[in-house]
Amino acid sequence: xxxxxxxxxxxxxxxxxxxxxxxxxxxxxxxxxxxxxxxxxxxxxxxxxxxxxxxxxxxxxxxxxxxxxxxxxxxxxxxxxxxxxxxxxxxxxxxxxxxxxxxxxxxxxxxxxxxxxxxxxxxxxxxxxxxxxxxxxxxxxxxxxxxxxxxxxxxxxxxxxxxxxxxxxxxxxxxxxxxxxxxxxxxxxxxxxxxxxxxxxxxxxxxxxxxxxxxxxxxxxxxxxxxxxxxxxxxxxxxxxxxxxxxxxxxxxxxxxxxxxxxxxxxxxxxxxxxxxxxxxxxxxxxxxxxxxxxxxxxxxxxxxxxxxxxxxxxxxxxxxxxxxxxxxxxxxxxxxxxxxxxxxxxxxxxxxxxxxxxxxxxxxxxxxxxxxxxxxxxxxxxxxxxxxxxxxxxxxxxxxxxxxxxxxxxxxxxxxxxxxxxxxxxxxxxxxxxxxxxxxxxxxxxxxxxxxxxxxxxxxxxxxxxxxxxxxxxxxxxxxxxxxxxxxxxxxxxxxxxxxxxxxxxxxxxxxxxxxxxxxxxxxxxxxxxxxxxxxxxxxxxxxxxxxxxxxxxxxxxxxxxxxxxxxxxxxxxxxxxxxxxxxxxxxxxxxxxxxxxxxxxxxxxxxxxxxxxxxxxxxxxxxxx
Numbered sequence: 001x002x003x004x005x006x007x008x009x010x011x012x013x014x015x016x017x018x019x020x021x022x023x024x025x026x027x028x029x030x031x032x033x034x035x036x037x038x039x040x041x042x043x044x045x046x047x048x049x050x051x052x053x054x055x056x057x058x059x060x061x062x063x064x065x066x067x068x069x070x071x072x073x074x075x076x077x078x079x080x081x082x083x084x085x086x087x088x089x090x091x092x093x094x095x096x097x098x099x100x101x102x103x104x105x106x107x108x109x110x111x112x113x114x115x116x117x118x119x120x121x122x123x124x125x126x127x128x129x130x131x132x133x134x135x136x137x138x139x140x141x142x143x144x145x146x147x148x149x150x151x152x153x154x155x156x157x158x159x160x161x162x163x164x165x166x167x168x169x170x171x172x173x174x175x176x177x178x179x180x181x182x183x184x185x186x187x188x189x190x191x192x193x194x195x196x197x198x199x200x201x202x203x204x205x206x207x208x209x210x211x212x213x214x215x216x217x218x219x220x221x222x223x224x225x226x227x228x229x230x231x232x233x234x235x236x237x238x239x240x241x242x243x244x245x246x247x248x249x250x251x252x253x254x255x256x257x258x259x260x261x262x263x264x265x266x267x268x269x270x271x272x273x274x275x276x277x278x279x280x281x282x283x284x285x286x287x288x289x290x291x292x293x294x295x296x297x298x299x300x301x302x303x304x305x306x307x308x309x310x311x312x313x314x315x316x317x318x319x320x321x322x323x324x325x326x327x328x329x330x331x332x333x334x335x336x337x338x339x340x341x342x343x344x345x346x347x348x349x350x351x352x353x354x355x356x357x358x359x360x361x362x363x364x365x366x367x368x369x370x371x372x373x374x375x376x377x378x379x380x381x382x383x384x385x386x387x388x389x390x391x392x393x394x395x396x397x398x399x400x401x402x403x404x405x406x407x408x409x410x411x412x413x414x415x416x417x418x419x420x421x422x423x424x425x426x427x428x429x430x431x432x433x434x435x436x437x438x439x440x441x442x443x444x445x446x447x448x449x450x451x452x453x454x455x456x457x458x459x460x461x462x463x464x465x466x467x468x469x470x471x472x473x474x475x476x477x478x479x480x481x482x483x484x485x486x487x488x489x490x491x492x493x494x495x496x497x498x499x500x501x502x503x504x505x506x507x508x509x510x511x512x513x514x515x516x517x518x519x520x521x522x523x524x525x526x527x528x529x530x531x532x533x534x535x536x537x538x539x540x541x542x543x544x545x546x547x548x549x550x551x552x553x554x555x556x557x558x559x560x561x562x563x564x565x566x567x568x569x570x571x572x573x574x575x576x577x578x579x580x581x582x583x584x585x586x587x588x589x590x591x592x593x594x595x596x597x598x599x600x601x602x603x604x605x606x607x608x609x610x611x612x613x614x615x616x617x618x619x620x621x622x623x624x625x626x627x
Contacts, residue, residue, distance in 0.1 A: 125155060127163045128188070129170075130194065130204050138194040139166055141321075142205055143312045150253045150285055150325070152551055156316040157329035163317050164333070165190070182513045195322050196313045240541075246306035249323045250275040250282050251314060254289035256328040257530035257550055259543075260407075261291065261568055262591025264328055266622065269365025270335060271326045272301075276364055280324070284307050288551060291568045299371040331623055339623045342410060344615070358622035364620045370599075376573055379483045384580050387457070388483040391582065395455030396435045397482065398428045399578030400473075402462040403590035405525025410589045410616025421472040427585045431611070432456045456591055459581060461574035463526035465491070484570035489521030531567065535560030575599065578581050587614035590622060 094189075114526065125143040132332060141159060143151075150156075155527055183234035196392045199205040206290055207311045252271045256264050267283070275282040286294040309323040316330045326334050338358040372380060402424060409419050435456070452478050460473050461480040467473060479485070487495075520530060532548060533540015535557055556564070578584055579599030588591035597620040600610045612619070 016416055019543065026519065033144065057489065088541060101368075117532060125151060125159055126167050127159065129166065130199070135168060138192050139163075139170070140194045140196055140199050140205070141315045141317075142196075143314070143436075144208075145312055147311060149311045149314065150255060150288065150327075152253075153255060153257060153327045153329040154550055156253075156325065156327045157228070159315075160317040161335040162329055196315065200312075230587075245304055245309050246281040246304065246323070248278070248280045249304075249306075249309060250278075250280040251308065251323070251325045252282070252284050253325060253327045254284065254286045254291075254294065255551070256290070259290070259329060259531040260591065261571055262329040262595060264364060265626070266591055266595060266598075267326070267328055267331055267335075267405075269369060270338075270622065272365035272369055273361030273363070274334070276368075277361070281306050281308075289563050290556070295373060296375075296565055297373055297572060298369065298567055301369050332625075334443060335623055339625055340621045341625050355619075355621055356602070357601055359598065361622065362542045363601070366598050372572060372576065376483065376569055379481070380573060380576055383577055387577070387580055390455060390457050393455060395457065396432065396583075397457045397459065398431055399581035399584045399596070400424050400428055400458060400477065401574070401578055401584065401590070401592050401596060402460070402464070402467050403525070403584035404462065404467070404595055405589060405593060406463040406527050407586055407590050409614045411614050412616065415616070419613055421467070421470050424585055425472040425476070427611055427613055428458055431583050431608075459577060461578055464524060465521070466523050481573045483573055484566050486522040486525065486567070486570060488523040489519050490523075492519040492521050526567075531564070532569070534563040538609040583609050583611060585611045585613060588612040588617055589614045593621065594622060 036498060098452060107303055123144070125141065125147060127139055128136040128142045130140065142161065194204070196205065200207040250271060251398075252268055254264060254268070258264065272282055274280075281302065282295055282301065292295070313323045314325045315321045315323065316325045316327065317333045319334050324334070332339060335358070338355070338361075340355060371377075390397055402416055402421070408417070411419070414420075458477040459480040460468060460477040461470070463486065464484050467475070468479065520533070522530065529540050529544035531540075533545040536559075539548060539552070539560075571592070575595055579596050583594045584593075586596055588597075589595060593614075597605055597610045604610060610620065
């Protein structure tokens, strides 16, 4: 039993009066005697009450952890409910924003629009949904007759992105009841697609009315050559435009926002291989190419026996369209299944087998298109003769391609810098050592006398002119070609001294001093801002800030084109020479290395004639996501 330390509470001395109702006739003295509070002041304080063993209200209180968990559960339920409401609201808004109206997609109904007035409705190239005369909706891409070919690369990408969204909406509408689309379609990207020619024939889209629109007179390949004497194909053949429109065609546009040449060149070869595989006539458009004209670098490609289609039928997607246009911005929709992903779980595995088809397409294009123009073909022939002499004497030639500039390796430890020069040189030396060891065995240089070591020649090509001066290469390598060289600032200053700030003349206002741009070299490698700034420093500064226009209003000046042509020709000559060596050492993260793999051939890659030093990916790869 628990006892209190205080004394028991005394009995109260207050007593009830005899009368239940006090008398109002009493005096103040009597009232003071009746209600005396002095005894309350002298009474002890009450003892504090201990916690009751019996639960209040007959309920056992919940333990403190359980009550805390209940509060957390209630809060989480409230948060979850609020998140669900917000998610539903955002989903509804996104669905409304992705509707055909917000995507600039137009649902055409022949009862609402007159065919003759559709040209006014279709202001810009856009996918459209045809909801009339079909039990299931059809879609196509409507390009106004007034549109100039080629469209901007960003427009082609936008059309393909919108087409992808509209196909997804048609599939999603199966459950919503808006349209009736068979969900068992195997080709989701071409579900419900109606070719433009069929839409014209059925009167669902306005047909070209002018002779130029019917013949496809906008510049492209053969068409431009006959009309403007600039065509890269028909000018060499002199064929007039008297043939019929091609049944199926593929047009590759050289225009791109990329300053580099490798991505365009690799895509061009794959596009040619795809056209050959699908039986399409192949055309090349170079009207807005940053490097100038195609014929400045290459021989004319094979001549089609038909005319290109009208402008309204040249579509970037879907790939099943009759007349396909390919740009560097539409690779993912045309070569989607051939584009490699460099996710972390694939970087350490060989993906050559997956890329075999992409390699085959590129190889077909290489064999048909990679022939240099006469300006460089003569020099190349003499340079390759020297290499052939070395090989005929039982020697060995090794090509090294070093990429610097704005292209970084995929290997994690060098992703913010570059692969060391020693990695390239040590790999090349290992190839020479293996070749020397094979002298005593039956091998590619077994005909060399055993008492002689094989003669080794190492050829180096790099976008950084100072690479040749490094200790790893200065004494052991020679330039791949010396026809066109990229100069460093020191070389330029020695040839053309920088005048520096000029003092004003006596009769000249000091505030008006002519500013002379300093010399800018290629030390450090190829950077896009330097390329765009060739002959136009203002455009280079805009490119460095990310403010360069996709298609500038003013065409490049003659000086810019001349310098860009030199850069492109030097790049192609380097590749041609390195691709003719016995073995190649390079980093696959650069497009030049991938092109060298195509030049060497699949069998040579498997035999070790192509060696990748970029540890971020093992083996050859073509196009890569976000490359």
